[in-house]
Amino acid sequence: MSAHLLEATGIVAGYRPDLPILHGIALYVDEGEVVTIIGPNGAGKSTFVKAVAGLVGITAGRVTIDGRDVTGRPAHRLAGEGVGFVPQTGNVFTTLTIQENLVVGGSALPRAEAVRRTDQVLSIYPALASRRSEKAGVLSGGQRQMLAIARALLTQPRLIMLDEPTAGLSPMAAAELFTLIRDLVKDGAGVLMVEQNAKAALRMSDRGYVLAEGENRIDGRAADLLANPEIGEIFLGVRPGTAKAEGG
Ligand SMILES: Nc1ncnc2c1ncn2[C@@H]1O[C@H](COP(=O)(O)OP(=O)(O)OP(=O)(O)O)[C@@H](O)[C@H]1O
Numbered sequence: 001m002s003a004h005l006l007e008a009t010g011i012v013a014g015y016r017p018d019l020p021i022l023h024g025i026a027l028y029v030d031e032g033e034v035v036t037i038i039g040p041n042g043a044g045k046s047t048f049v050k051a052v053a054g055l056v057g058i059t060a061g062r063v064t065i066d067g068r069d070v071t072g073r074p075a076h077r078l079a080g081e082g083v084g085f086v087p088q089t090g091n092v093f094t095t096l097t098i099q100e101n102l103v104v105g106g107s108a109l110p111r112a113e114a115v116r117r118t119d120q121v122l123s124i125y126p127a128l129a130s131r132r133s134e135k136a137g138v139l140s141g142g143q144r145q146m147l148a149i150a151r152a153l154l155t156q157p158r159l160i161m162l163d164e165p166t167a168g169l170s171p172m173a174a175a176e177l178f179t180l181i182r183d184l185v186k187d188g189a190g191v192l193m194v195e196q197n198a199k200a201a202l203r204m205s206d207r208g209y210v211l212a213e214g215e216n217r218i219d220g221r222a223a224d225l226l227a228n229p230e231i232g233e234i235f236l237g238v239r240p241g242t243a244k245a246e247g248g
């Protein structure tokens with residue numbers, strides 16, 4: 001039996017050791033999967049991905065990557081374990097150019113390697129490549145997210161975690177970003193994302209988890225979650241019997 005790409009079990013974590021926010025979260029991501037975490041505001045979704053990313057202290061439980069224990073590994077050392085993280089806010093330096101933003105992401109790499117991978121990542125995203133010397137501040141919200149993802153890709157992560165990548169984007173920009181995120185798993189990486197845009201996110205995901213009050217509530221195949229009336233009611237803003245057809 002091979003290990004999951006990411007496996008988290010019994011995660012207790014928070015911003016103060018005496019005040020846990022997560023009360024024993026369990027979650028896994030396999031290679032080639034997009035897995036989405038949904039749940040109400042304050043559920044602990046961001047806290048969970050930050051805990052896995054080494055940015056929030058874990059007081060109990062275990063995080064493994066390909067079966068290797070990385071629990072509590074600080075963020076700057078997780079890149080070497082194949083973990084990339086795109087945080088919820090402030091993920092590009094607006095006063096730096098697109099090129100410079102990417103170079104920052106590769107700062108842990110030898111210079112020549114960073115340059116090679118910057119070119120490689122830009123070749124995947126022509127919309128960025130043609131503007132590499134422009135300031136990131138001129139990019140649209142969707143392009144900034146693309147840049148933040150491109151930067152995370154510099155260290156060639158096997159697990160890419162994204163916290164609300166479509167926040168503030170138009171439905172069209174969000175759809176484009178979801179396409180780009182789907183592409184990330186084609187070569188065997190895994191994606192774990194947090195989304196408010198629950199319905200659209202589940203439609204492009206393989207599996208999902210519902211968190212509430214720092215606990216696992218429901219999880220399963222994305223299609224099953226979409227069809228689950230309990231979730232429709234509580235988390236997707238659909239009252240039973242009033243589900244309306246949606247464009248796109
Ligand atoms: N830096 C922080 N210091 C102390 N408490 C925090 C901090 N960040 C979040 N919290 C608290 O942790 C709990 C979970 O917050 P978290 O940000 O993980 O929720 P979330 O599910 O991501 O919510 P949202 O949907 O609003 O992004 C909340 O009660 C919040 O007030």
Ligand SMILES: [Mg+2]
Pocket residue numbers: 045046047088163194
């Ligand atoms: Mg959050």
